[in-house]
Amino acid sequence: MKLEIKKDLVSGWFKNLQKVFCDDILKFEKNKIQFNSTSWKRNNNKDEGGGEYRILKNGRIFEKVGVNFSKVYGVFPKQFQKIIPGAKKDPRFWASGISVVMHMQNPLIPAMHFNTRYICTKQNWFGGGMDVTPSVRDDIEKKEFHKILKNMCNRHNKNYYSQYKKWCDEYFYLAHRKEPRGIGGIFFDYKKSNFDKDFRFVRDVGITFQLIFNKIISKKMKKKWSKKDKEMQYIKRGRYTEFNLLYDRGTKFGLQTGGNVEGILMSLPPTAKWE
Numbered sequence: 020m021k022l023e024i025k026k027d028l029v030s031g032w033f034k035n036l037q038k039v040f041c042d043d044i045l046k047f048e049k050n051k052i053q054f055n056s057t058s059w060k061r062n063n064n065k066d067e068g069g070g071e072y073r074i075l076k077n078g079r080i081f082e083k084v085g086v087n088f089s090k091v092y093g094v095f096p097k098q099f100q101k102i103i104p105g106a107k108k109d110p111r112f113w114a115s116g117i118s119v120v121m122h123m124q125n126p127l128i129p130a131m132h133f134n135t136r137y138i139c140t141k142q143n144w145f146g147g148g149m150d151v152t153p154s155v156r157d158d159i160e161k162k163e164f165h166k167i168l169k170n171m172c173n174r175h176n177k178n179y180y181s182q183y184k185k186w187c188d189e190y191f192y193l194a195h196r197k198e199p200r201g202i203g204g205i206f207f208d209y210k211k212s213n214f215d216k217d218f219r220f221v222r223d224v225g226i227t228f229q230l231i232f233n234k235i236i237s238k239k240m241k242k243k244w245s246k247k248d249k250e251m252q253y254i255k256r257g258r259y260t261e262f263n264l265l266y267d268r269g270t271k272f273g274l275q276t277g278g279n280v281e282g283i284l285m286s287l288p289p290t291a292k293w294e
Contacts, residue, residue, distance in 0.1 A: 022139065025214055029137040029221075030090045030115040036225045037088045037117055041073055043229065044086075047236060048078045054086075059279040067093040072282035076289065080240055083122045085285030089278070090115040095140075096275060104209065105140030113139040116147075117225075118269065120286040121232065126252035128239045129153035129160075129201065130259060132286070133228040134269065135221050145217050146208035148183065149228050150191050151235075152201030154255035155248055161202045164231065168205055171227045175220045183207045193262055200262050256291035263287060 041054055052075060060069035070089030075081055092113040095103055100110045116136030123130065135147030151164055165184070172179035183205035191200040205224075210217050263270055263286050273283035 020214065022143065025143070025218075026113060026115070026137070026139065029218065032218075032222060032225075033090075033115055033117040033135065033137075034088050037071070037073070037086050040086050040119055040229065043233060044075065044081060044084055047080045047240070048075070052078045057279075057281070059282060061091045061093065061277050061279075067091060067277075070279065070282065072279065072285055074285055078124070080124060080128075080236060081121060082124045083289040085118075085120050085282075087118045087282050087285060088116075089282070091276075091278070093277070099272075099275065103138075103140060104144070105142035109141050111140070118286070119228070122256070122288045123236075125240060125242065125244055126154050126248040127157075127242045127244050128236055129157075130256070130288070131228075131232050131235070133225070133232075135224055137221075142211060143214075144209045144211035145221050146210065147221065147224060148187055148204060148206035149224065149231070150187055150201055150204030150206070151231075152255065152259060154252040160235065164202065164204075164235075167227060167231060171223055172205065174223065175216070179207075179220075180205070191262065193258060193266070195265070196258070196261075198258070200258060250292070253290060253292035254294060256288035257293045260287055260291050 054073040054075045056071060056073045058069065058071045061067040068091040070087065070091070072085060072087040074083070074085045076083050093111070095106050095110045095112055100106045103112070106112060114136060116134060118134035119132065121131045130152040131149070133149040135145065137143070137145050153160070169180040172183065184203060187204045187206035188199065190206050191203065193200060270283055274280065
């Protein structure tokens with residue numbers, strides 16, 4: 020299969036997934052509130068692609084949720100050429116992805132994050148994953164979340180879950196506080212063994228995230244919460260903010276390659292506190 024066809028297939032899937040996620044989110048809000056959609060270009064002076072980020076704020080269920088699609092291309096800045104696979108000899112690149120971050124009104128519902136991407140240089144690979152960050156402990160939810168992820172991974176390879184869970188635990192870790200960001204999930208990168216198999220896995224990751232967020236929200240959206248629960252959520256959001264600004268590779272990559280700032284920082288919570 021030609022590379023251009025692969026690019027079209029993958030970016031088309033990511034774009035369609037953006038619509039599917041947004042449709043589900045609006046159903047939770049009973050279509051009484053809408054996304055604010057913004058299209059952007061990577062370079063206003065020449066064609067280097069761009070994307071669309073959709074943000075919904077102050078809903079009945081979602082305090083803030085962002086769903087971002089991008090398809091960009093161009094030349095990596097010099098600081099990236101040595102560290103990005105395949106970019107040392109030829110700095111040109113193409114990249115497409117979708118990212119989702121959900122911050123909830125009800126503090127008993129965890130914050131949820133998902134992204135998948137496809138990057139092409141002289142090498143081409145998939146990356147992505149998902150993780151969940153509760154502010155109130157729920158061991159049953161944690162067990163069920165990881166069971167769903169393990170079953171999904173096992174459909175593709177019996178080794179994926181243990182590998183990608185470990186990668187997630189190590190990645191979503193606040194080293195300066197010596198604590199994890201949440202209850203983990205899966206994280207993978209530089210996945211390039213077989214396009215057809217890898218793309219099937221990436222599609223399954225997206226569908227599984229849709230299943231997970233629908234299940235968690237439906238189960239907890241009507242549960243009663245206290246002021247103390249909300250204060251704990253604000254503190255946990257502070258940790259979330261620290262991670263995204265200090266460690267998140269996607270944030271750094273986007274800001275240093277000319278991405279849309281508002282779209283990149285959509286992951287930040289609307290309100291956070293520090294003790």
